[in-house]
Amino acid sequence: QKEVEQDPGPLSVPEGAIVSLNCTYSNSAFQYFMWYRQYSRKGPELLMYTYSSGNKEDGRFTAQVDKSSKYISLFIRDSQPSDSATYLCAMSAKDDKIIFGKGTRLHILP
Amino acid sequence: KAGVTQTPRYLIKTRGQQVTLSCSPISGHRSVSWYQQTPGQGLQFLFEYFSETQRNKGNFPGRFSGRQFSNSRSEMNVSTLELGDSALYLCASSYLADSYNEQFFGPGTRLTVL
Numbered sequence: 001q002k003e004v005e006q007d008p009g010p011l012s013v014p015e016g017a018i019v020s021l022n023c024t025y026s027n028s029a030f031q032y033f034m035w036y037r038q039y040s041r042k043g044p045e046l047l048m049y050t051y052s053s054g055n056k057e058d059g060r061f062t063a064q065v066d067k068s069s070k071y072i073s074l075f076i077r078d079s080q081p082s083d084s085a086t087y088l089c090a091m092s093a094k095d096d097k098i099i100f101g102k103g104t105r106l107h108i109l110p
Numbered sequence: 111k112a113g114v115t116q117t118p119r120y121l122i123k124t125r126g127q128q129v130t131l132s133c134s135p136i137s138g139h140r141s142v143s144w145y146q147q148t149p150g151q152g153l154q155f156l157f158e159y160f161s162e163t164q165r166n167k168g169n170f171p172g173r174f175s176g177r178q179f180s181n182s183r184s185e186m187n188v189s190t191l192e193l194g195d196s197a198l199y200l201c202a203s204s205y206l207a208d209s210y211n212e213q214f215f216g217p218g219t220r221l222t223v224l
Contacts, residue, residue: 034210043114043200043215044153051211088153090210097166098143098210102152 003027006089006101014109019076023089023101026070030091030099033065035074038086038103047087048074079108112137114203114216122222128189131219135182135203141165142184143213144176147198159184160207188221196223 006023013019021035031052036044048063050056050072056063062075072091076083089101115134123129135142144156155168159178178184182203188195198220204213 032210041217043202043217045215046211046213049211090153092208092210095208097155097158097168099155100153 003099004089004091004101007104008102010105010107012107012109013079015079015081017079017108019074019079019083019106019108021074021076021087021089021104021106023072023091024070025072025091025099027091027093027099028067028070029093029096031094032092033063033072034090034098035061035063036088036090036100038088040085044088081108081110084108114201114214116199116201116216116219118219119217120220120222122224123191124224125191125193127191128187129191129221131186131188131199131201131221133184133186133201133203133216135184135201136214139203139205139214140182141204141207141209141213142178142182143202143204144184144186145200145202146170147200147218148196153200156186158207165207191223193223195221197221 033050035048038044053067060077064073086103088103092098141160143158147153157167158165162178173189176186198218200218202213202215
């Protein structure tokens with residue numbers, strides 16, 4: 001079983017819809033959870049960071065962490081064509097290396 | 111403030127050769143991490159350097175090595191290149207070590223091994 005699982009997509013949704021992206025993980029020691037966005041031919045950029053469990057909201061983005069289920073989510077409200085990108089989840093334990101999911105390709109259809 | 115810069119942006123090598131990639135972090139950042147990104151394996155952590163010392167290392171063979179200089183610039187070296195080393199190599203910098211919540215990525219170096 002891989003440490004981090006993420007559906008590669010592609011996921012296509014109409015503009016304005018709510019997007020839900022998810023990752024599952026197996027290592028219960030993970031306590032730092034991140035979502036990155038990567039546009040084609042660019043490096044990833046950090047979107048959201050959450051420590052331990054709970055929700056965090058930033059504008060149209062909401063990150064959720066459920067440590068009991070080993071499941072994290074990223075919600076995008078009022079999706080825009082500019083949100084079309086690959087979204088990578090990532091996580092790490094204290095003082096340990098970061099592990100990334102393989103990324104979900106998202107297409108927002110105008 | 112200038113972002114993370116990586117040189118060269120594109121590189122073509124043949125099997126058996128070696129390659130050196132360079133990364134200049136954001137001014138003031140002392141941590142540099144290196145990653146390999148491929149369609150099959152995704153984004154994988156190679157190693158992190160902080161104040162010229164390697165702090166963490168991913169599961170890569172010894173052909174992959176790196177170093178960091180006193181000005182925080184970092185280089186990554188891959189010896190005896192294999193076809194499977196073709197990938198996008200990304201570096202990221204942050205002010206503190208293990209600061210994955212505040213690391214900034216460069217645009218990457220696209221390495222093609224023929």
